[in-house]
Amino acid sequence: MFLDDDIDLNYVDILINNLVQPLEVAPIRNIPIYNQQYVETIVPHYTLSEFKNHFRVSRAEINEICNLLAPLLPHHYLTVSLEKKNLFFVWFLAKQESFLATSDRFGFSRGTGHYIFFKILDALTQLKQQFIKWPNQQEIQAIQDRIEHRYGFPGVVGLIDGCHITIKQSTHNAIDFYNRKDYHSVILQGVCDDKGLFRDIFVGMPGRMHDARVFRISPLYRQLIEDPRLLTPQQHILGDAAYPLLTNLLKPYRDNGHLTEQQTRFNQTLTAQRLAIERAFGLLKGRWRKLKYLDMSLPTKLPEVITCACMLHNFIIINHEDGFNNLEEYDVNEVIEGTYEDNDPENNNNGVLKRNYISTLL
16 A cells, blocks of 8 residues: 555554543452451350450350340341351440441451451340349349448448540530540449349430539439338438439448547448449450440430440349459549539438438448
8 A cells, every 4th residue: 555645644643542441440459358267267266264364255155145236137238147247245344445446357358357246235225124133122122231241331222333434535415425525435324233234224415514413314313202112211322423313222421620539430331331333344345345435426315325235244243253253354534433413402301310320220
């Protein structure tokens, strides 16, 4: 083929270059790499103490949790064993790791890890009444006897206090959750017995709220006022200075610098007993370290996570373990001392008379 002289060769080159384009190479997709077979190959070689240190529960307790949850979970919702799902759940609560890091350790994507966690969370929440319940009459009598034998303080059924659970800043009403300790939190109000077993909890109030206000909002307050079956007039729970003085809730005398020896002894005895609730909160956070900072983006799920941590706390104690033996996990700095509310009138006559009478017995 010959080209005429009047054809512009540069124009021909342009045409050829436009017709022959280099093939575009599709970008190589990054395939995520997960840890493989951690539960299947490494966990079986853990000793009993290593397993307990990592997962905070024993192998026997994991099996029992699996048996409890099996009827509550949808069948075949993932090709993952129920044991592995529960190990994933308790690992996440026991560590201060993100969903991404925990999911990677167990060989899941982050989305799969979210899915498994919230399925287990929903199922566990259904068992709350089984693990966190007010003591029956026989249990109440046993609690009273143990405390009176140890401290000489009659009629004590439980100890009440509030605990701040640190959360990341909320996108809604952030100021309400910013507490007087200068961080964002929700409040866990708990009543425990002398063994550290939570008998009543109320979760989710903003950290800025005073303990007395949280108590008055809680169902427990209305029950103490209106339900005579909860406690008899001779029975009571003990609180710190933040709480109102009621017939069934006793607190220390206000220290105005002029307390009598009898009143001082009452305050000291009450404070010594209340160490149980402070230690229970400390052990709860020491065991389930996620509660030291709940960095979850779903605020509606925060109360459920805290509730499930309290349930597992009780589950371990019920399974014949004295929770207060593990004192290395107890952090006294996690306890926030109560303060008097400015408008607390202390005008419950029955409470005043009852406190004065008990102070004469100590």
